[in-house]
Amino acid sequence: xxxxxxxxxxxxxxxxxxxxxxxxxxxxxxxxxxxxxxxxxxxxxxxxxxxxxxxxxxxxxxxxxxxxxxxxxxxxxxxxxxxxxxxxxxxxxxxxxxxxxxxxxxxxxxxxxxxxxxxxxxxxxxxxxxxxxxxxxxxxxxxxxxxxxxxxxxxxxxxxxxxxxxxxxxxxxxxxxxxxxxxxxxxxxxxxxxxxxxxxxxxxxxxxxxxxxxxxxxxxxxxxxxxxxxxxxxxxxxxxxxxxxxxxxxxxxxxxxxxxxxxxxxxxxxxxxxxxxxxxxxxxxxxx
Ligand SMILES: Nc1ncnc2c1ncn2[C@@H]1O[C@H](COP(=O)(O)OP(=O)(O)OP(=O)(O)O)[C@@H](O)[C@H]1O
Ligand SMILES: [Mg+2]
Numbered sequence: 646x647x648x649x650x651x652x653x654x655x656x657x658x659x660x661x662x663x664x665x666x667x668x669x670x671x672x673x674x675x676x677x678x679x680x681x682x683x684x685x686x687x688x689x690x691x692x693x694x695x696x697x698x699x700x701x702x703x704x705x706x707x708x709x710x711x712x713x714x715x716x717x718x719x720x721x722x723x724x725x726x727x728x729x730x731x732x733x734x735x736x737x738x739x740x741x742x743x744x745x746x747x748x749x750x751x752x753x754x755x756x757x758x759x760x761x762x763x764x765x766x767x768x769x770x771x772x773x774x775x776x777x778x779x780x781x782x783x784x785x786x787x788x789x790x791x792x793x794x795x796x797x798x799x800x801x802x803x804x805x806x807x808x809x810x811x812x813x814x815x816x817x818x819x820x821x822x823x824x825x826x827x828x829x830x831x832x833x834x835x836x837x838x839x840x841x842x843x844x845x846x847x848x849x850x851x852x853x854x855x856x857x858x859x860x861x862x863x864x865x866x867x868x869x870x871x872x873x874x875x876x877x878x879x880x881x882x883x884x885x886x887x888x889x890x891x892x893x894x895x896x897x898x899x900x901x902x903x904x905x906x907x908x909x910x911x912x913x914x915x916x917x918x919x920x921x922x923x924x925x926x927x928x929x930x931x932x933x
Contacts (some may be wrong), residue, residue, distance in 0.1 A: 692875035737818035739838035805836035
């Protein structure tokens with residue numbers, strides 16, 4: 646197997662404390678996994694808040710340097726990419742999708758600008774017709790078209806539509822890997838499935854591997870091929886998604902799963918009330 650992405654014992658620590666009380670907090674500890682270049686997949690990282698998911702994403706994207714271990718993309722150490730042209734080539738192959746689509750796009754800039762400038766920058770296109778064609782093709786992959794998007798501003802569209810445009814933009818350079826850090830957490834619950842389903846289409850039709858970062862076990866279970874569960878910077882479970890998420894073997898993954906509310910607001914409300922009730926009766930028992 647040739648590796649698309651390989652993490653070997655990757656760690657990242659941050660200094661904490663004041664000048665005289667220096668300590669280190671380990672955001673990511675000894676993280677290893679390999680993604681196969683010939684077998685596109687949806688590789689999911691699940692974990693509670695602060696477990697090291699974004700730190701991992703930032704290191705894979707080359708925006709953060711590991712303090713230990715190594716990350717190789719197509720055999721090349723990501724930290725050694727220095728020159729502008731190498732950096733651009735790497736960024737074309739490894740594209741990010743961020744959590745907040747409303748922040749990703751400037752409200753005063755039309756959305757097509759982002760698509761056009763990506764086509765110019767990464768594909769080197771100059772002719773108007775070629776730039777339009779590249780933007781339209783990418784938009785078609787996410788169920789939109791340039792005619793629908795041209796001249797529109799971010800406030801005119803829903804979070805779900807914006808996230809589709811963010812995916813289209815990421816597709817323009819022809820990436821091999823997309824790193825999506827909580828891409829649906831700000832999207833209306835009813836639209837989440839359609840966005841994550843899009844990732845499946847990208848995997849199957851375009852051969853793009855997706856690193857899908859989420860808290861949400863239901864979408865993770867539904868679309869992932871493999872999953873790792875992180876807890877305080879460490880992987881505590883890893884394997885085939887159905888096995889890990891279908892039969893959680895540890896207390897933690899069970900707790901995570903129970904923390905996800907059903908999409909139906911009436912059912913969600915009932916569960917929240919049950920939790921409150923249980924907490925109240927627990928408190929009362931403790932007091933009595
Ligand atoms: N630049 C930084 N300086 C200091 N500590 C940091 C820095 N970035 C992250 N951390 C710490 O590292 C830990 C992991 O953070 P990270 O953002 O990777 O978690 P996460 O799993 O993405 O959480 P969330 O689900 O809330 O997004 C946290 O304790 C965080 O406070
Ligand atoms: Mg995060």
